[in-house]
Amino acid sequence: MTDNPEFERSTRAITAGRDSSGGSLSPVLWPSASFAVDSFAEARKRASTPRVTNFYGRFGNPGVQDFADAVGELEGAETALAFGSGMGAISTAVLALCSSGQHIVAQKQLFSSTTQLLRGACARFGIETTFVDGTNPEEWEAAVRPGETALLVVETPSNPLLELIDLERIAAIKGPIKLVDSTFGTPLATRALEIPGIDLVMHSATKALSGHNDATLGVLCGSEDLMMWIWGYHTMHGAVASPFDAWNALRGLRTLGVRVRQQTDSASAIAEELTAQDSVSRVYYPGLADHPQAELVKRQMDITAGILSFDLAGGQDAVELFMDALGLVQIATSLGGPETLVTHPTTTTHAVLSPEDREDLGIGDGLVRMSVGLEVTKDLLADIRQAFIVSAGSR
Numbered sequence: 001m002t003d004n005p006e007f008e009r010s011t012r013a014i015t016a017g018r019d020s021s022g023g024s025l026s027p028v029l030w031p032s033a034s035f036a037v038d039s040f041a042e043a044r045k046r047a048s049t050p051r052v053t054n055f056y057g058r059f060g061n062p063g064v065q066d067f068a069d070a071v072g073e074l075e076g077a078e079t080a081l082a083f084g085s086g087m088g089a090i091s092t093a094v095l096a097l098c099s100s101g102q103h104i105v106a107q108k109q110l111f112s113s114t115t116q117l118l119r120g121a122c123a124r125f126g127i128e129t130t131f132v133d134g135t136n137p138e139e140w141e142a143a144v145r146p147g148e149t150a151l152l153v154v155e156t157p158s159n160p161l162l163e164l165i166d167l168e169r170i171a172a173i174k175g176p177i178k179l180v181d182s183t184f185g186t187p188l189a190t191r192a193l194e195i196p197g198i199d200l201v202m203h204s205a206t207k208a209l210s211g212h213n214d215a216t217l218g219v220l221c222g223s224e225d226l227m228m229w230i231w232g233y234h235t236m237h238g239a240v241a242s243p244f245d246a247w248n249a250l251r252g253l254r255t256l257g258v259r260v261r262q263q264t265d266s267a268s269a270i271a272e273e274l275t276a277q278d279s280v281s282r283v284y285y286p287g288l289a290d291h292p293q294a295e296l297v298k299r300q301m302d303i304t305a306g307i308l309s310f311d312l313a314g315g316q317d318a319v320e321l322f323m324d325a326l327g328l329v330q331i332a333t334s335l336g337g338p339e340t341l342v343t344h345p346t347t348t349t350h351a352v353l354s355p356e357d358r359e360d361l362g363i364g365d366g367l368v369r370m371s372v373g374l375e376v377t378k379d380l381l382a383d384i385r386q387a388f389i390v391s392a393g394s395r
């Protein structure tokens with residue numbers, strides 16, 4: 001088996017999470033919403049067993065737990081818990097770990113539904129959030145209120161401008177629990193839980209972990225103690241993972257290594273190509289040698305992954321012409337899958353923010369986010385080049 005810690009994470013992904021499969025090489029699907037028992041005593045026992053996987057679907061499911069275990073193994077976590085989506089994982093963690101009167105510190109540039117959760121639901125329940133420039137560790141340190149700040153919410157690399165947060169500096173902050181959304185990097189890029197002081201790593205497994213746009217899932221990885229507490233909340237909150245989605249994700253996870261390597265290779269080539277285009281004013285990709293945080297990229301990311309963003313000098317009109325001229329590359333909002341996708345944050349993922357908030361975050365109307373898929377690099381480059389020619393001609 002490949003569960004030897006000496007092996008690379010991509011190797012371990014191939015057999016991770018097989019506890020319930022009984023020797024079957026493919027994952028086993030357990031669609032049952034409930035489980036029958038032989039006796040009164042057994043029913044009673046299961047009902048009071050924390051994190052039980054064979055009692056009732058909302059409490060746990062064998063295949064869903066296999067999937068969570070696989071991600072937990074890749075993260076080097078004591079344990080992991082799956083959710084019905086990335087937002088299910090984040091909202092459950094935040095509501096389980098914070099009470100009225102407590103305080104959260106988060107970075108300004110976040111997945112926008114996370115921002116909505118903190119600004120909306122949390123504020124309504126009397127949990128205040130201070131938003132900081134995530135790239136400046138001193139702002140994080142200064143925003144923490146001793147005895148009051150319960151949680152730091154960190155996302156690295158961030159959506160959509162791929163900024164890195166220095167996890168060693170975050171980990172050194174004493175007091176609050178530190179939650180890291182590592183969706184963009186995957187466990188192959190960022191080894192967040194290896195840094196003492198980082199408590200929880202979260203993934204939207206809807207993205208690269210499942211990798212095929214056929215599952216909506218979230219995962220939290222961390223200590224047994226924290227997860228036991230969060231599990232109680234997850235069971236009340238009901239943001240639990242579908243067995244079918246977990247089954248798809250466990251199949252997808254097997255190829256995480258080859259997929260992320262291919263996507264990284266293509267993303268690097270595309271970032272270089274974009275840099276050479278006159279109509280592109282800026283490219284955001286951690287793999288570029290002139291990335292403003294190049295030293296941190298080197299220290300904190302083992303591989304720079306397949307997501308990049310870029311500004312078109314012509315603004316939203318130029319984006320519309322460019323996107324409509326793409327053929328192979330598709331317009332859709334997600335990332336980490338086999339198809340190369342583009343999205344316009346201003347009118348889609350970040351449309352809920354005010355224009356002032358977007359400007360403050362550096363999200364301009366000419367920004368395009370691209371999730372690089374598994375197509376052959378040269379075909380992607382050809383499609384992007386022709387789209388620039390066509391869109392320049394139609395202006």
Ligand SMILES: *Cc1c(COP(=O)(O)O)cnc(C)c1O
Nearest residue numbers: 085086087111159183204206217
């Ligand atoms: C997609 C995403 C989420 C939310 O995940 P869902 O599965 O869509 O709920 C959270 N954080 C990041 C960075 C994401 O990309």
